[in-house]
């Protein structure tokens with residue numbers, strides 16, 4: 001339901017599904033994904049580009065969906081956390097998700113989707129093989145609960161694997 | 165299969181992976197803003213831009229006329245809820261001032277809500293905020309304890325002589341005489357600032373009123389759903405059963421501020437009821453910075469008296485606590501008051517609190533809750549005393565530790581739970597030994613000497629603490645055998661990432677002697693269990709834990725009793741395997757849990773229950789600890805300072821921790837590590853800054869830095885386990901120990917690194933500019949006005 005007088009179209013592929021929607025020019029990508037598409041796995045923690053909870057992958061790059069407008073995703077391919085696993089209860093976790101659980105890198109989980117997406121994007125670019133590199137990769141997101149120790153371990157375990 | 169006791173291998177004490185993780189990792193979790201509430205309106209609040217002002221007038225007409233706006237209400241429009249929100253923790257001498265959900269006459273801090281706009285979307289609601297015209301008569305403001313307590317300070321609240329909220333003194337022994345007679349006395353003034361909780365999920369409330377059932381359902385990110393329900397029932401003058409408060413299964417962090425009650429929580433359900441339509445409000449981060457409670461600054465004037473051998477004879481600490489514009493509760497300063505003596509045997513103690521009102525957002529507990537400040541006061545003075553005597557600071561500590569055979573140890577003060585401060589159990593010397601062995605204290609001292617010889621500024625800091633936790637009054641646990649043959653365990657407490665669904669299933673599995681697979685845990689819903697307190701003060705393992713253990717035991721008894729009647733045998737010979745209760749020496753004679761539920765819960769309509777069958781298999785236990793339990797910890801750190809930039813590099817960090825018996829070691833480690841990151845923020849980064857007019861200056865994460873993976877150093881953990889005698893699990897609290905002594909330990913290490921220059925660290929957090937300042941002060945011989 002448009003809030004303003006300047007409706008705009010966005011035509012975007014999100015998690016493999018094409019959506020053509022009318023949006024207000026000012027709607028953020030985060031609000032579009034959460035409110036319109038009901039993909040609520042993407043979280044909003046600060047709305048000013050620092051916490052990284054809203055991270056999604058747009059055309060292969062990790063971006064902060066709170067800082068991007070939905071209309072800017074026109075013609076783009078968007079991946080959210082929901083794309084990582086098929087949503088049946090038996091759907092297997094990805095190695096990264098599984099490692100996050102085993103290393104207790106998740107507490108309240110509010111930051112988790114953002115970490116999933118930024119680390120997924122980073123691992124597509126190349127392996128993560130030492131602690132300093134792992135901390136660098138994780139440093140774009142904030143977690144208030146875990147102290148990052150489990151995340152570093154999980155990322156190192158998965159990141160040095162050849163399959164990535 | 166054996167014929168002896170066959171209860172499954174114990175689950176308590178195992179690092180069971182979390183049941184919660186899957187939904188959190190796949191984006192399938194349900195936080196408050198994810199709830200499906202069709203047609204829900206969204207709210208935004210008009211907030212005061214002034215720290216102190218009289219409201220002259222509010223004109224809402226333009227906002228109300230905006231398309232998409234459903235309604236606008238000021239405090240004057242909602243007289244029914246214009247009641248003071250009672251403080252959470254009080255003291256007989258507290259000068260309480262009513263905190264209104266939406267004040268109609270005066271604003272006392274920047275960010276205080278004065279009107280609410282409800283619209284079809286948050287975007288529209290925010291547009292409308294700009295159209296609400298509020299005329300203020302701005303008054304002088306006070307934004308520090310020093311300014312609040314100064315002669316002639318503007319009065320925050322009319323009708324009083326000063327800004328003091330409460331003045332409390334506690335003593336043990338004869339501190340004045342002991343101090344006067346002490347061969348050595350040292351004094352210092354420390355300013356300790358802590359920040360906010362900064363849960364990654366902000367606060368939020370949604371509500372829906374069902375006029376047919378007269379039920380108001382409130383979804384709230386609270387740590388304490390029952391407290392919210394009770395407060396709403398009081399404010400609304402409604403029966404408590406008319407209000408159901410639900411903390412969603414997923415809440416994105418709490419850390420203390422979400423355990424408080426805020427005006428927004430009173431306003432949103434009320435307007436949802438007025439409108440007969442769901443309404444929600446999700447705090448944005450800008451609001452969170454100004455309107456969510458935090459801890460701020462305490463100023464401690466501390467004096468220590470000791471003898472030539474390094475025995476502490478007396479400690480005297482007088483501290484100012486910034487309560488903010490209203491008293492939401494006195495828990496933080498009351499905890500500071502009694503945390504001072506820590507692990508040391510101190511015969512004479514004077515601890516004195518002056519809490520005052522200021523024109524800033526009220527303060528509340530934040531992970532650590534007043535303890536880190538007390539530990540700074542104590543542990544910094546212990547280091548100073550050791551330095552004064554030329555004694556190793558660890559040796560000084562060892563000479564003063566309460567010994568393992570002195571428990572229960574009465575400190576001589578009163579804890580915030582109202583009971584005499586009595587340490588239930590612990591082993592401080594062992595904790596110190598194990599921590600320093602892992603740290604390689606003597607090796608680190610050698611490396612420090614070598615580094616100093618090269619001109620590097622390396623320092624070592626140790627800090628120890630005792631943490632009152634596991635607070636009463638009680639917590640509850642309810643079991644029900646569901647008709648499908650599984651067990652539902654309902655806790656009153658609401659989690660914010662602690663893994664309750666997992667750890668309480670572990671406890672229940674052991675109590676029932678059943679597989680965890682058959683047990684499900686649900687939390688945080690006042691409609692499912694009538695009484696509860698909530699998640700705060702690291703209390704749940706020691707309160708809800710024993711309740712879960714006891715209720716599980718009762719439930720097992722009931723299940724066996726029914727099975728006994730059904731199998732016509734004696735309960736003594738029955739075993740539970742999987743979903744089946746069977747006769748030990750004749751497994752072919754068995755009933756399933758589903759059959760038991762069928763017999764006891766469902767029955768046959770109108771038919772008398774067979775003899776021995778209990779009607780309705782459920783049980784609820786509330787566990788009330790006789791007093792608080794005390795966890796303890798010792799941290800050791802080595803740092804290196806860059807003299808050019810003032811940057812602190814943490815070289816090593818070891819945490820020694822004793823939280824009694826541990827239910828799930830992985831989860832406890834997680835609590836400690838997460839708490840540690842918070843402590844690093846408190847020690848070096850987080851500072852909510854207000855200018856003299858009470859304007860908050862750090863209102864985004866660009867101005868207020870939360871530690872990222874680059875700032876939190878690797879840390880090594882050492883555990884010892886001294887069970888608490890106060891509950892059958894032997895558990896204490898684990899949620900805050902990682903945080904509490906970090907500022908003190910880092911400050912001790914930094915001052916140690918700067919010792920060649922005699923530079924003094926008296927203000928926390930320790931930021932690079934403060935280090936550069938300390939290095940360039942004239943007082944480089946350490947004999948400034950406070951010494952001697």
Ligand code: FES
Nearest residue numbers: 045046047052066
């Ligand atoms: S919500 Fe986008 S970076 Fe924080």
Ligand code: FES
Nearest residue numbers: 108109143144145
């Ligand atoms: S798990 Fe809570 S913020 Fe990261």
